[in-house]
Amino acid sequence: MIRPYELVYIFESALEEAQINERLDKFHSLLKTPESPEPVTSLAHWGKRTLSYPIKGKEVGYYVVAQFESQPESLGELERALKLDESVLRYLIVLNEDLAPVGAAEGEGSSEAGTEEKKEEGE
């Protein structure tokens, strides 16, 4: 089963743009399978940002947000690669709930229009 994920990277800010793109290609190639040759659906470079607290002695990180679709089984390999790479200060992989098929992640009622919004009668 293919599920949508979101991955946030924090790279060391000393890296050049080209080095970051090279690493992104490397990580994203781990997600490629014959069925889905193009797993990454969107990619955004936030650029350098000051970290709220130092990570590995660094005060600044380079943020990249990627959204991709993948089998859950192939995440292990990606995570291993992310942990081995010293230039990745931090990463986060989460299910992309906005796009997740209804009833998959949360047991939400299907009709959740603003039923409770307007209840202001009487004084």
Place this chain on the structure above:
Amino acid sequence: MRRPRKSCPVCESGVRVLDYKDERTLSRFLTERGKIIPARLSGMCARHQRQLGRAIKRARHLALVPFIRGYGR
């Protein structure tokens, strides 16, 4: 006398899902030291308070929001 229920600030703004990447919004629900403001004080509905907790914890991991503001700086 019971105080009338405060309305949820997130529902009012029309947002359905709180995004952990939006640290401007998240910081509205943090104290100056970086603690999560309880729903009792913010009037947040239960669903959004749960989302908020998850979003803030993710944002802390990504250093978008501090665990403790003003510590060691």
